[in-house]
Every structure is written in C-alpha cells, then in structure tokens.
Amino acid sequence: MSSFDTSPTGNFVIGEHDQDALVAIGRRTMSKNFRQQPLVAVKGEGMYIWDRAGKRYLDFIGGIAVNGLGHSHPRLVEAGSRQLAQLWHVSNLYFNEPQILLSERLSEAFVDGRVYLCNSGAEANEAALKFARRYGSITRKEPNRTNFITFKKSFHGRTMFALSATAQPKYHKGFEPVVPGFRYAMFNDIDSVAALMDDTVCGVLVEPIQAEGGIIMPETGFLKDLRQLTEDNGALLLLDEVQCGVGRTGSFFAFEQEGIRPDVVTLAKALGGGLPIGAMITTEEVADGFQPGSHGSTFAGNAVAARVALEVLNVLEDDQLISHVRTAGAYFMQQLDRLAKKYDFVEGARGRGFIVGLGFNKEYAPEAMLRSMERGLLINRLNPHTLRFLPPLIAQHSHIDAALDILADVFEDLKRNPPNLE
Numbered sequence: 001m002s003s004f005d006t007s008p009t010g011n012f013v014i015g016e017h018d019q020d021a022l023v024a025i026g027r028r029t030m031s032k033n034f035r036q037q038p039l040v041a042v043k044g045e046g047m048y049i050w051d052r053a054g055k056r057y058l059d060f061i062g063g064i065a066v067n068g069l070g071h072s073h074p075r076l077v078e079a080g081s082r083q084l085a086q087l088w089h090v091s092n093l094y095f096n097e098p099q100i101l102l103s104e105r106l107s108e109a110f111v112d113g114r115v116y117l118c119n120s121g122a123e124a125n126e127a128a129l130k131f132a133r134r135y136g137s138i139t140r141k142e143p144n145r146t147n148f149i150t151f152k153k154s155f156h157g158r159t160m161f162a163l164s165a166t167a168q169p170k171y172h173k174g175f176e177p178v179v180p181g182f183r184y185a186m187f188n189d190i191d192s193v194a195a196l197m198d199d200t201v202c203g204v205l206v207e208p209i210q211a212e213g214g215i216i217m218p219e220t221g222f223l224k225d226l227r228q229l230t231e232d233n234g235a236l237l238l239l240d241e242v243q244c245g246v247g248r249t250g251s252f253f254a255f256e257q258e259g260i261r262p263d264v265v266t267l268a269k270a271l272g273g274g275l276p277i278g279a280m281i282t283t284e285e286v287a288d289g290f291q292p293g294s295h296g297s298t299f300a301g302n303a304v305a306a307r308v309a310l311e312v313l314n315v316l317e318d319d320q321l322i323s324h325v326r327t328a329g330a331y332f333m334q335q336l337d338r339l340a341k342k343y344d345f346v347e348g349a350r351g352r353g354f355i356v357g358l359g360f361n362k363e364y365a366p367e368a369m370l371r372s373m374e375r376g377l378l379i380n381r382l383n384p385h386t387l388r389f390l391p392p393l394i395a396q397h398s399h400i401d402a403a404l405d406i407l408a409d410v411f412e413d414l415k416r417n418p419p420n421l422e
C-alpha cells in the first residue's frame with residue numbers, strides 16, 4: 001500500500017496551504033449548505049483516502065455510495081484517461097460511442113429498457129417524475145392523472161420536483177410552496193398507499209430500501225403489493241435505486257430480490273464510480289411519452305462520464321463483485337451484530353449487502369462517527385441514533401475486520417467516556 005507524501009516531489013497537491021489553512025478558506029468562501037469535517041482529501045487508492053496532512057483513512061462511506069470500485073481503480077483510470085485524451089463532450093446534437101454502449105448495457109440489465117442518461121440522482125428522479133406525468137396525461141389520455149404517491153422518511157434529491165417527492169418536512173423548510181400533486185404514504189404500510197390511490201395517480205415513487213430515512217428495510221411482500229396496487233390502478237411504479245442500485249444490495253438492481261419489475265428505475269451514485277452521471281430506465285411504453293424536445297440536459301450522456309460508467313459495469317462483471325457483495329455483506333452484518341451485542345447502548349445492524357445501518361438507543365452516532373474518524377475510519381451518521389456504512393463493493397474481509405477493530409475501540413471508548421449529550 002502506498003503512502004501519501006506531501007513533499008514537492010511527492011504526490012500532487014496544488015498549492016502551499018496546509019490542511020488547516022485550506023479548511024479556513026473553504027469555510028470562508030464556499031456556500032454553507034454542507035457540514036464538512038475538517039478533512040481535505042487529496043488522494044485515494046482502493047479502500048483508502050489520504051488527507052492534506054498525510055493521514056490515511058479506511059473508507060467505509062465511499063463518497064456516500066458513489067465509489068463502488070473504491071478510489072482510483074486502475075481500470076477506471078485507464079478508461080477515463082483514454083477517453084479524456086480522445087473526446088470529452090459533443091452535446092446531444094450528436095451521439096457519442098460511450099453513451100450508446102452504456103445505454104445498451106443498462107437497457108439489457110432492465111430487459112428491453114429505454115435509457116435516459118443525466119448527471120445526478122435528483123436529475124434521474126426529475127426525469128422519472130416528468131415521464132410519469134407525460135405518460136398519465138398524454139399516453140393514457142387522462143388529463144387529471146398527474147398526482148404522485150411517495151413515502152414519509154423518503155429522500156429523492158434536492159431539485160424542486162425531487163424535493164417535493166421527498167416527504168421529510170426538514171428538507172422542505174424555507175422552500176415552500178413545493179410542487180403540487182404529492183401525497184405521502186407510510187413505508188411498509190400498503191393500506192396507507194391504497195387509501196391515497198385513485199384514478200388521478202400517475203405514479204408511486206419509492207426507494208426499495210429507505211436509505212437517508214435510516215436504512216429502513218422493506219417488509220417481505222411490501223414492494224410486491226405496491227406493484228400489484230399500481231398495476232390495478234393504472235399508475236406507474238417508479239423505483240429510486242440511486243443509492244442502493246448498481247450492485248450494492250447484492251444484485252444489480254435491488255428490485256431483482258423482490259421478484260418485481262418496476263415501470264421506471266433510477267440510478268446514479270455508483271454508476272459513474274465517482275464521475276457525475278445518472279440514468280433513468282423505463283419501458284418502451286412509458287418512453288413513448290417523450291419526443292425530441294420534451295426533456296434534456298446539455299451534459300447528459302457526457303462521453304467521459306459514460307465511458308467510466310461503462311467500465312464500472314465491465315469490472316463489476318469481470319470481478320464478480322455482485323456475488324462478492326452478498327457474501328462479504330453478510331459477514332459484515334454478522335460481525336457488526338456480534339460486536340453490537342457487547343454494548344447495551346448499541347441496538348444492532350440492519351441492511352442488505354453493503355448498505356448497512358447501526359442503531360444506538362442513545363444519541364451516540366455523531367460522537368461515534370467523530371471518534372472513528374480520529375482513529376482512521378470514515379463512516380457517516382444518518383441521524384443522532386444511526387450510523388451508516390456504505391463501503392466500496394471491493395471491500396475484503398481484511399478491510400471489514402480492520403473497520404470492526406476500530407469500531408470496537410470506539411465503542412469501548414464510548415462506554416468508558418460517554419459523550420456529554422446536554
């Protein structure tokens with residue numbers, strides 16, 4: 001494993017400022033909507049990143065589910081570099097080769113899907129919602145079929161349409177009025193969905209696992225029931241797999257393990273391995289609602305992002321990473337649970353594959369995250385009671401053991417020196 005060297009002949013850094021100075025400049029000049037830790041990342045390799053001060057961290061958050069193949073994967077570096085040297089961008093006035101080959105692969109994965117490439121998760125959901133409204137009002141010729149059902153505790157992104165679908169009041173605060181036409185049901189409660197369903201609903205949008213909401217797992221049969229309910233009522237089922245898609249749960253799409261096929265699925269995050277790209281995939285019938293000019297984005301299908309995404313799919317297949325996630329994810333959850341049992345303030349693990357949450361019965365998550373970071377492990381807190389782990393799909397048992405050793409040390413420390421929660 002290489003190390004990070006800040007000397008002039010060592011790794012690439014841009015300026016003379018040390019880490020503290022850079023953080024101070026960032027805090028002074030950048031908009032205030034993020035809560036960054038005082039860590040300036042300068043290098044990534046495999047499961048590790050290094051900060052500007054030369055400290056190494058084991059990365060169990062992977063850019064929030066983005067770095068599926070870890071950092072600077074040699075095959076992504078090679079594919080991206082060659083593409084950078086050849087062609088970056090031509091707009092959608094023309095095709096480029098990577099976007100076509102990527103679309104073909106995603107179409108096959110969905111089985112005869114139609115693919116709209118974009119730049120982020122919110123944009124993919126934005127497209128899904130727009131497609132659904134067009135489908136209801138134009139394809140089905142039902143002008144009143146414009147409403148949506150989404151779920152409390154969901155998260156679908158920050159653009160106004162995606163934000164309006166996101167049924168968490170804290171994200172709406174200060175941005176009202178939200179886009180009209182959303183009804184909010186309870187996750188895992190099919191009766192609450194049925195109660196809101198009528199012939200004005202064009203689509204039901206749901207995350208197969210509610211991620212930002214706290215790693216909330218679907219109960220057996222809930223997504224199947226949703227599929228049936230939407231079908232019976234002429235509404236589309238839209239699955240937001242922005243966080244849990246691209247192999248993270250142990251299948252390429254999370255829905256494959258639920259025995260259903262949605263009308264629309266959205267992807268982003270891990271698709272580009274770290275470059276910004278999103279995708280909305282839908283059936284031919286739904287896709288028919290769009291004609292040239294009805295939707296678009298200048299950067300959609302950018303050649304470099306698409307080339308790297310195509311290579312992500314190649315590596316997933318060649319290295320059989322999705323089956324690896326199933327076994328390694330089960331090992332991680334089992335060991336995490338074993339550790340949790342030793343501490344009365346830890347509740348236990350939940351999740352699937354490499355999307356894992358750990359609950360506390362006290363508000364210990366923020367402090368657990370900070371104390372892990374001090375010890376060289378990057379994880380994330382979803383709320384005061386929940387930690388989230390989203391390791392790159394390449395994480396091996398040795399990385400899992402190393403992360404668990406650090407967590408054991410952190411929990412022991414929390415037991416001896418409980419945080420002041422005043």
Ligand SMILES: Cc1ncc(COP(=O)(O)O)c(C=O)c1O
Binds near residue numbers: 158212
């Ligand atoms: C399930 C889900 N949908 C949508 C989004 C929004 O994606 P983006 O931040 O790329 O716009 C996220 C981001 O965390 C997400 O987890």
